[in-house]
Amino acid sequence: MAGATLTLDNPLFANFLFYAGVVLIKTCLMSILTARYRNKNKAYMTDEDCRALRQRTGADVKPTRNDPDVERVRGCHHNDLENVIPFVLIGLLYILTDPNPWYAKMHFRIFTVARLFHSVAYLKPLPQPSRALGWLLGYIVTLSMGVSVVMSGVM
Amino acid sequence: MAGATLTLDNPLFANFLFYAGVVLIKTCLMSILTARYRNKNKAYMTDEDCRALRQRTGADVKPTRNDPDVERVRGCHHNDLENVIPFVLIGLLYILTDPNPWYAKMHFRIFTVARLFHSVAYLKPLPQPSRALGWLLGYIVTLSMGVSVVMSGVM
Amino acid sequence: MAGATLTLDNPLFANFLFYAGVVLIKTCLMSILTARYRNKNKAYMTDEDCRALRQRTGADVKPTRNDPDVERVRGCHHNDLENVIPFVLIGLLYILTDPNPWYAKMHFRIFTVARLFHSVAYLKPLPQPSRALGWLLGYIVTLSMGVSVVMSGVM
Numbered sequence: 001m002a003g004a005t006l007t008l009d010n011p012l013f014a015n016f017l018f019y020a021g022v023v024l025i026k027t028c029l030m031s032i033l034t035a036r037y038r039n040k041n042k043a044y045m046t047d048e049d050c051r052a053l054r055q056r057t058g059a060d061v062k063p064t065r066n067d068p069d070v071e072r073v074r075g076c077h078h079n080d081l082e083n084v085i086p087f088v089l090i091g092l093l094y095i096l097t098d099p100n101p102w103y104a105k106m107h108f109r110i111f112t113v114a115r116l117f118h119s120v121a122y123l124k125p126l127p128q129p130s131r132a133l134g135w136l137l138g139y140i141v142t143l144s145m146g147v148s149v150v151m152s153g154v155m
Numbered sequence: 156m157a158g159a160t161l162t163l164d165n166p167l168f169a170n171f172l173f174y175a176g177v178v179l180i181k182t183c184l185m186s187i188l189t190a191r192y193r194n195k196n197k198a199y200m201t202d203e204d205c206r207a208l209r210q211r212t213g214a215d216v217k218p219t220r221n222d223p224d225v226e227r228v229r230g231c232h233h234n235d236l237e238n239v240i241p242f243v244l245i246g247l248l249y250i251l252t253d254p255n256p257w258y259a260k261m262h263f264r265i266f267t268v269a270r271l272f273h274s275v276a277y278l279k280p281l282p283q284p285s286r287a288l289g290w291l292l293g294y295i296v297t298l299s300m301g302v303s304v305v306m307s308g309v310m
Numbered sequence: 311m312a313g314a315t316l317t318l319d320n321p322l323f324a325n326f327l328f329y330a331g332v333v334l335i336k337t338c339l340m341s342i343l344t345a346r347y348r349n350k351n352k353a354y355m356t357d358e359d360c361r362a363l364r365q366r367t368g369a370d371v372k373p374t375r376n377d378p379d380v381e382r383v384r385g386c387h388h389n390d391l392e393n394v395i396p397f398v399l400i401g402l403l404y405i406l407t408d409p410n411p412w413y414a415k416m417h418f419r420i421f422t423v424a425r426l427f428h429s430v431a432y433l434k435p436l437p438q439p440s441r442a443l444g445w446l447l448g449y450i451v452t453l454s455m456g457v458s459v460v461m462s463g464v465m
Binding site for chain 3: 159160161227230236237238240241244245247248251252253280281282283284286290294297298301302304305307308309310
């Protein structure tokens, strides 16, 4: 079990730090993009946001949940929450099962590239099945690690 | 503190690996079920998905967010995200507070059974209060561990 | 690397336990508030919930997703999931990069205070930019830790 620790001395953990950090920050950045489209399209969700806009600019808008730009970014953000968070949690447990390091690193790299591609495909949007393939690749990575975790566990 | 480590040598952690892996994989599987209902009911969320369907089959559909089957699965998935992710995070911290192992294992087991039952109750659906009870049981487990975590912590 | 471990012997981890526990419990408590408003406003999401109400009280209601009170609490809960979960994950990785303890503790404290204020501002609601500032402060903390994590990692 020598290698299976969560310390910077473990090269696999140092590797995970980078990729987990990237996909988590990427997920968080979607909030900024949502805020930008809300401001640009004046598509706010609450009364107090509409009131603040009115006081600032005099524009009179009602709360909405149907702006296509905002909903597209939110859909992308929500898909990240559904996929990136389980990846990070399962990945953290997976490192502790002492997997083959090369094989484990490929999991982290493929997931990260797949999710970055998924976001581009979702936001641009690229024609399907681009988004679906980006999602599927990341999903398979997470399930593959998840099966290792469950099989290393004790009922 | 000898037992309170995240390694396979710690029987409690090995136990957690199994249950956390099961509930995380269970959560991820909801994506597959959502996709199946979207295809079956032709209930897509984006323009590019509708376009891909049209090119494949000639069927002309508009994006929708109101398909009852899809929304039910999404509701179940969302409830998992709200409950399973905090359970795994709090559970991981809880192990490190060196709890009584038998007591801790019962937490993990009860949560897992309760959430599997919750999903069946949500998707079938079983008459209430089935779903509510499944949810409540898992919720109490998470809060119980959460209180231990906060009380072991230092402000 | 002596200090960078996830054990109660590490004062920084003991500190994190407290703050991560508080914000996770706070997030989970939103479910209770949602349930309370659903019952108070008879605003249920599923047919079986409406049926249970009918059997209990004779009241005949249809499923709805447009109750303003319920949607406000759900918006607050969703915002917590988007922000608190990444904070806890990134925070856990951040501890393992052996940061300056005082600096790290300030991150945890500021985040927790900012998120508690965000919830008050969202639920009351306070006039903007109260909620926006609460969100922004927590967001900056998470990104700051995230950058440290990525820079400590190895591509």
